[in-house]
Amino acid sequence: MKLKDWIAPFYVWKRAFEKPFTVPKPLKERPGSPRYRGFHQNDLDTCIGCGTCSSICQNHAIDMVPVDGIETHKGDSGLRPRIDYGRCCWCALCVDICPTTSLSMSNEYVWIDTDADVFRFIPGSEKKPWDSFKKGYKREEEYQLVDPRRIEMEMLPPEERVKSFLEMVKGYSREQAQKEADRCIQCGICTATCPAHMDIPGYIKAVRENKIEDGLKLMYETNPMPAMCGRVCTHQCEEDCALAHTGDAISIRWLKRYLADQVELDDYSKAMPVDILSNGKQIAIIGAGPGGLSAAYYLRLLGYEITIYEANDKGGGMTRYGIPEYRLPYDQLDKDIEYILSLGVEIKYNTRVGKDISFQEIHKESDAVLISIGLMLPYKMEIPGEDLPGNISGLEVLDKITRGEKVHFEEKVAVIGGGNVAMDSARTARTFGADVTVLYRRRIEDMPADEEEIIDAQQEKVTFITQAIPLRIEQAEDKRLSFIYGLAEMVDQGEGKRPKPVLIEGKEFSIVVDMVISAIGQGADFSFLPMEYEKLFSRKNQLKIDEFFRTRDSKIFASGDIANQTKDAISAIADGHRAARSIDHFLKNL
Amino acid sequence: MKNRDREKFPNVLNGIPVIDLESQKFLKVWQGPQHPGVTGNISLEVTLSGDEVVDLKTHVGYLHRGFEKLMERRKYLQCFTIVCRICVPEPDTNEYVFAAATEELAGITIPEKAKWLRTLVLEMARLASFLMWIGGQAGALGMGTIAQWTVAQRDYILDLFEELTGARVYHMYMVPGGVRGDIPDGFIEHVEKVMKGVEKVLYDVEIALLNNAIFKMRAKGLGYISKAMVDEYGIVGPNARAAGLARDIRKDSPYLIYDQLDFNVITGTHSDALERTFVRFREMLQCVSLIRQVINKMPRNGAYYTHIPNPLHWKIPAGETYVRAEASRGEYGYYMVSDGTEYPRRVQVRGPSYTHAIAVLEKLAIGTNLADLAGLMVSLHTCPPEIER
């Protein structure tokens, strides 16, 4: 031991004169660091109640509860997270995974109360001093637990697309599909939005786990036409996908297509073994569109004997005679239909009710009748010159092409309308080399057509003239037509309503074309119903149906485009399913 | 042990000492489970003859939280939030080995910058842990003041953690795939300021403790670990290095960016409590140097996180691995088995305290004075939470 060892320690007596480390009373609160994981904040207007925060919390600290003033609506479960601070460990995984970024943390960390129950609270709903704190843990932009970008779908390039009717969407490979399916957070917001309430998280899980047959079976529980819907569904589900709030929605439609594409038709019966016990009851369905086919499928599974009367020589309705082949190849539609037929559903083709067979006869012979005749009559523009040669409706164009009939698209074509029929007609005309201009009354953003359709049309060099109101059509030189239109001004109609196009008087423009295709909407053709059924209508061409899809005649039901507002394939399928359940219910309880 | 002393010891029958308390030769004393110098709880059942320890049994079980089992029912990312709790004074080693094992089994490579940030955090954690320990070491041998200084410095490091990770104690920063955030503005300056403060206090500690006759006299010869014991008992870290063995995972199988840092393995020769104090003291200075190296050399740009598959249903292919790192107490490792599901099949935590605080302590305690027992236990840097996972 050295002398130093005895003396040196006294050196640190100098510390007696230094500032102490301890904080003197009264205790002053130091704010948490800017990244501090303190008490939760939730922006209730941004939150959609998806519950993903609750799924990831390993402490089960979050449950989803209803909150005063927040209603369940499309894209929002109406629930909000309630956090139990007796369980929370402030890991912030809930913040990290929140797809809307509504959930975050403040840098506040002192909360004192004598009532233990208050520490289970609904951030954002119960007002707290830290609600407005800017500092605290927020998920960094770069750090995202779920990939915000979708796997891009490979498509034929626009130059190739306009050359043929080859299917333009190529479909996912297994690897791509599984990667895309991996992004799903399984919140189920989409299921609520889907008109058919398909178990979307369920079948996406099947893709992820490569349980293809399970996925197929699951899809058929709510949708017996997945090969068709997997290609052309209006995919409202994707609009409400939780991930779409800060990134790309899951490609739900393409994943559905992927599942359907993986199983050959011959293997369907293996994947979905059915044992149908006939109950001997007869159901007549008018129209083999998605609505009729869907009802037929579910009724058949319940044991009913089904006869579908179809005016055309093939099934599918508008999905065949309307939607062009580059979007929906006919063999895919055939696959869906053939499977339904394989269960013992009978279709009488080329049988127009009202012409080839009377409605009364069908009504008499069946226990119930389902009308699903779709909208086959194109609306007229109601302007002068509409009957001049060179005028044709979009539905007629598409119908002729499907039937393999010749349509002479001359050099320049005008398409009137902004819906899917207009886009399909315009793009079809492009495929035949025409120079196509679409004229629409409102703005691009008001078009009812799918956004993708509009973009695809633009890529294929279709010209758009918007806010154009048709005035008249005049004969021009060389058998051409002069399409005269006025300009519209968009007049606001109040919140939640589409602005209305109002003609600006005095200004006229014209475009000289070889062909005018009108596609401004279509209506149903009820001429097959004899006069005695007048009572079924609430107003002109509008059947009165109740919540069970039943008309004023207790034996007659309706589904599809004539029975819903959305007028797309999946809504028709959903109606078909519901109508089938109602028919079953009513027949069982007779 | 001199032969004449043997008479104080209990007779041994079939390898088990027979302690006849009735004989009034022995006294049983329970120490703990709370110990001022040790984080967590552990109980010592001491048998004394006079004031000399003749037998020691360690009792654990006060801290069992069942983490290993919990993890078998948690998804991988959910496990990330609980592993830090296994060791309070140095949670980050747990975070690192868990993330690294997960990444290895899942075949994920993390970005360069994440490696630097992880190294920074690990060294800060080692330093914080040592600062806490030296307070305990000094306190156990009669110098409570040292703890006042060093624990205050640890608090400043916790401030740094709070700034970088968002929490003071359970940082939850090294998420599988990288880290959760970049360095905040002004952080580097704050690190430098804290390091200066730590150095200043360490200078004082050196004078007051390492040059302190009383401390030296009490620590010298206390808890001697022979070289042979090191392998026999699985002794690691400063406890092994003080015995002259240059073993350090950071050098022996470098992980993260340790191979790009300039440092030597610190060893000693005398292998007693005093030597271990010297070794750990020099390792603290080494931490300061490494922290400075990291913040100076660290890439300023680039990603700090790479996408892992969606954590809600992340399945990791079947496999097993053992990933280890050098904690302040020595080799710390996770043996992890995945079975292809969303949950780890088994996570086995190997903390150095298991041997140090049980087998080694039970052996070294024999023959020591009761008053030195606490000093001996702290000199092995025991951390009960990592014994009971």
Ligand SMILES: Cc1cc2nc3c(=O)[nH]c(=O)nc-3n(C[C@H](O)[C@H](O)[C@H](O)COP(=O)(O)OP(=O)(O)OC[C@H]3O[C@@H](n4cnc5c(N)ncnc54)[C@H](O)[C@@H]3O)c2cc1C
């Ligand atoms: C051009 C075009 C593009 C479209 N694109 C899409 C799209 O991309 N996505 C989407 O979801 N929806 C799209 N739709 C809408 C979709 O096709 C319809 O919503 C859906 O087909 C409606 O199904 P449904 O069963 O009500 O009737 P329809 O599909 O219209 O079927 C009705 C069937 O009834 C038959 N029928 C009618 N009257 C009689 C009678 N008296 N006797 C016997 N049979 C009769 C018809 O021949 C027809 O087969 C599009 C429609 C058109 C026209």
Ligand code: SF4
């Ligand atoms: S994850 Fe976000 S959006 Fe979803 S319920 Fe929780 S807080 Fe709301």
Ligand code: SF4
């Ligand atoms: S911070 Fe962690 S423990 Fe707390 S509610 Fe969120 S996920 Fe659950």
